[in-house]
Each structure stands twice: as C-alpha cells, then as structure tokens.
Amino acid sequence: MPKRETDHPEETPREVQYDPESSRYDLFACSDCDNVVLAIGRDDPPMSCHGEPMERITDVEMSVKPPDVKEVLLDAFGLPKAGLDICLCVIGEGPLSANEVAESLGYDRSTVTRYLNTLVDLGLLQRSELNREQGGVINVYHSVDLERMRRETLIGFYVWAGEAASLIEAANLTKQDYLDENPDRDLPDVFWESFEA
Numbered sequence: 639m640p641k642r643e644t645d646h647p648e649e650t651p652r653e654v655q656y657d658p659e660s661s662r663y664d665l666f667a668c669s670d671c672d673n674v675v676l677a678i679g680r681d682d683p684p685m686s687c688h689g690e691p692m693e694r695i696t697d698v699e700m701s702v703k704p705p706d707v708k709e710v711l712l713d714a715f716g717l718p719k720a721g722l723d724i725c726l727c728v729i730g731e732g733p734l735s736a737n738e739v740a741e742s743l744g745y746d747r748s749t750v751t752r753y754l755n756t757l758v759d760l761g762l763l764q765r766s767e768l769n770r771e772q773g774g775v776i777n778v779y780h781s782v783d784l785e786r787m788r789r790e791t792l793i794g795f796y797v798w799a800g801e802a803a804s805l806i807e808a809a810n811l812t813k814q815d816y817l818d819e820n821p822d823r824d825l826p827d828v829f830w831e832s833f834e835a
Contacts, residue, residue, distance in 0.1 A: 653701040666692035676799075678792075711791075714798035715760055720745060721753040728754070728763055733780035735768075754779050761790035 664677045668687035675685050675692060685692045711717050717725065727739055736754055740747040757763040761782065768778045781787065 652703070654704050665695040665698070667695050668692050710795065714795045715762075717753075717756075720749060721756065724750055724753045725757050725762055728757075728779045729781040732763075733766070733768070733778040735776050735778050739779070760794065762787060 662678070666675045666677060666685050667673065668690075669692075670688050670690070673687050673692070674695070675687075677685060705713075708722060711722050711725070712719070715721075723743055724739055724745070727742055728734055731742065734742070736747055736751045739745070739754065740750040743750070754763065754765070758765050758779070763779050764782050765777050765779055767775045770776055782790070
C-alpha cells in the first residue's frame with residue numbers, strides 16, 4: 639500500500655498486519671474455492687462453505703495503514719467533513735434542531751439541513767417533532783439507538799467493502815484477460831487509471 643502524507647511530514651503512518659492471534663476479527667478462506675470471509679466478534683466454530691468449515695487465514699503478508707473512524711465514515715458513507723461534523727455534533731449534544739447545529743458548528747443552515755436529512759436516510763440519526771412552548775412544531779435530530787447504529791454502520795460498511803472487493807476482483811480479472819491475450823506485452827502503465835468497472 640502506498641504511504642499517505644500526513645499533516646506532519648515527520649510522522650510516518652504506522653502500518654499493521656493481520657494477526658489471527660490478536661486481531662478483533664478473523665479472516666476465513668474456503669479450501670475448495672476463492673471464497674474469503676471477514677468475521678467480527680465470533681466465538682462459535684468457523685464459518686462454512688460447501689458444507690465444510692472454512693480455514694482461518696494465517697499467512698497474510700500485506701501491511702495496511704489502519705483507518706480511523708472518521709476515515710471509515712468519510713469513505714464508506716460518502717460523508718464529507720461537514721456531514722461528519724454534523725453527525726458527531728448531534729450524537730454528542732442532541733437532540734438539536736437544524737438551527738442549533740448550524741449555530742454550534744458555524745455552518746450554513748441549508749447545508750446542515752441537507753446533511754441532517756442524508757444522515758437520517760442513512761440510519762445514523764433520527765428525526766422527530768418537538769412542540770415549542772411558544773407554539774408550533776420544530777424538527778429535532780438525535781442519535782439512533784446504540785445497537786441500531788452499530789448494526790446500520792456495520793452493514794453500510796460491509797456493503798461498501800463488498801463493492802470495493804468486487805471492483806478489485808473485476809480489475810484483476812480484466813488484467814488477467816489482457817495478459818492472456820497479450821502474452822508478449824507488459825501491462826500498460828495506465829491500466830489502473832483507465833480501468834472502469
């Protein structure tokens with residue numbers, strides 16, 4: 639994996655390797671096909687494929703820079719910084735109205751409202767109506783039940799990871815097809831840039 643620049647040039651992002659002895663997740667592979675599975679928080683026997691237990695992967699050599707939670711939410715849910723700021727503000731201080739969020743963060747109210755609606759659609763926040771003392775009703779936003787948020791964010795991430803894995807697999811198959819059809823030629827330098835899923 640290429641190194642990413644950090645805010646401080648002297649800092650080098652630490653990288654980690656999958657360690658089946660200490661990781662909070664497990665990777666399993668089928669011995670009969672190319673099926674690979676990620677399992678989180680499993681205490682029961684390994685997953686199965688073709689009716690047979692899958693084998694725990696123990697020989698991963700690739701190192702990766704572990705993401706932080708902000709990177710995951712930014713990448714997996716397509717939330718730019720403003721959307722993430724709004725989500726975290728409501729989770730930490732809610733229930734809040736769109737005006738209160740805008741005032742707290744210094745964002746334009748229309749921007750806040752747009753992201754609040756997106757966050758509700760994603761299942762990360764809830765919207766409810768609040769009767770005002772001086773009359774009228776106002777929408778307020780608050781975090782969803784913790785267990786629901788855990789489930790929604792994990793499912794959302796798995797969908798994103800599945801799409802990413804499918805893209806990588808399609809790119810590798812396209813690359814192999816090219817090399818099979820052109821055994822005397824190297825892969826063009828622009829292969830990855832020109833690849834379209």
